[in-house]
Amino acid sequence: MQEVVLVTGASSGVGEALAPMLAQRGYRVYGMSRRSVELAGVTALPADVSDAEGLQAAIEQLIQEAGRLDAVLHCAGIGGAGPVEQMPTERARRIMDTNFWGSWNLAQATLPYLRKSPRGRLLFVGSIAGFMGIPFRAAYCASKAAVKTMSDSLRMEVQGSNLQVTTVAPGDIATNSIATQYRQPTEEIDPLYRDRYRKFDDGMANNVEHGMTAEYVAESIYTIMNKDTLKPYYAIGEFVQKASVKASRILPGSLWEKVLGKYYS
Numbered sequence: 001m002q003e004v005v006l007v008t009g010a011s012s013g014v015g016e017a018l019a020p021m022l023a024q025r026g027y028r029v030y031g032m033s034r035r036s037v038e039l040a041g042v043t044a045l046p047a048d049v050s051d052a053e054g055l056q057a058a059i060e061q062l063i064q065e066a067g068r069l070d071a072v073l074h075c076a077g078i079g080g081a082g083p084v085e086q087m088p089t090e091r092a093r094r095i096m097d098t099n100f101w102g103s104w105n106l107a108q109a110t111l112p113y114l115r116k117s118p119r120g121r122l123l124f125v126g127s128i129a130g131f132m133g134i135p136f137r138a139a140y141c142a143s144k145a146a147v148k149t150m151s152d153s154l155r156m157e158v159q160g161s162n163l164q165v166t167t168v169a170p171g172d173i174a175t176n177s178i179a180t181q182y183r184q185p186t187e188e189i190d191p192l193y194r195d196r197y198r199k200f201d202d203g204m205a206n207n208v209e210h211g212m213t214a215e216y217v218a219e220s221i222y223t224i225m226n227k228d229t230l231k232p233y234y235a236i237g238e239f240v241q242k243a244s245v246k247a248s249r250i251l252p253g254s255l256w257e258k259v260l261g262k263y264y265s
């Protein structure tokens, strides 16, 4: 029986690499994003994950056409930068709406079908940034932490069913995300923050530019989705980024902040 997989974020980056890869490997693949996609072997399913009703309608269309849903690989997400004190709240809210409420909406719309699959899988793409606070990325870090926590709750709620839930938390990935996300212009930033903001923001952009390829992350997600038993989360990235998840918990807070500051300097 051909498994049916929904890949969100299919119009760019990880989702765009993952969806045709799965189609090529024999899955029936639906690709969701606000922009419609034209990818080999992938059926476009345009929807905004922050719009619960529109998303629900898209999932019903998928079920009408395909009759089942076996895996959801939720790659859609947005970033954003600015100091808490000054970043326009609307920008921060949009990050939460897309990353956290989008994941919530997607879970609510797809769980009834995923639970019917003999081997259901729900993978949220979070971020290593969801395990720690990074300066001037507060809304993004908070949204990814919220996704991870929701994923932890949900995986326990569905225990005893055929469905498994996990978070895949990558480090930096060389995609368009940094170019397309909102980064508050330096001129708007209070002099108190300006130099450090510029330093952290440049450091982040540089790390993303030299990050993993989207194809590498897509391949990792493919490996994870095919494991018999999923762990609560998977960190993906270079050693220092994966180690940062553990270090942020083990090191005393003041020492950890120094380490993080050095990483972005």
Ligand SMILES: NC(=O)c1ccc[n+]([C@@H]2O[C@H](COP(=O)([O-])OP(=O)(O)OC[C@H]3O[C@@H](n4cnc5c(N)ncnc54)[C@H](OP(=O)(O)O)[C@@H]3O)[C@@H](O)[C@H]2O)c1
Pocket (backbone or CB within 6 Å): 008, 009, 010, 011, 012, 013, 014, 015, 032, 033, 034, 035, 036, 047, 048, 049, 050, 074, 075, 076, 077, 078, 079, 098, 102, 125, 126, 127, 128, 169, 170, 171, 172, 173, 174, 175, 176, 177, 178, 180, 208, 211, 214
């Ligand atoms: N790039 C990194 O360094 C990095 C690091 C760690 C984690 N991540 C996470 O990994 C995932 C993939 O990142 P990426 O770098 O591949 O991002 P990307 O290239 O910017 O692609 C983001 C995708 O999400 C879709 N999207 C955004 N808002 C949406 C919405 N409201 N509804 C539906 N789709 C929406 C976009 O499509 P439309 O614009 O067409 O809707 C696009 O297809 C994201 O969750 C990101 O937070 C990225």
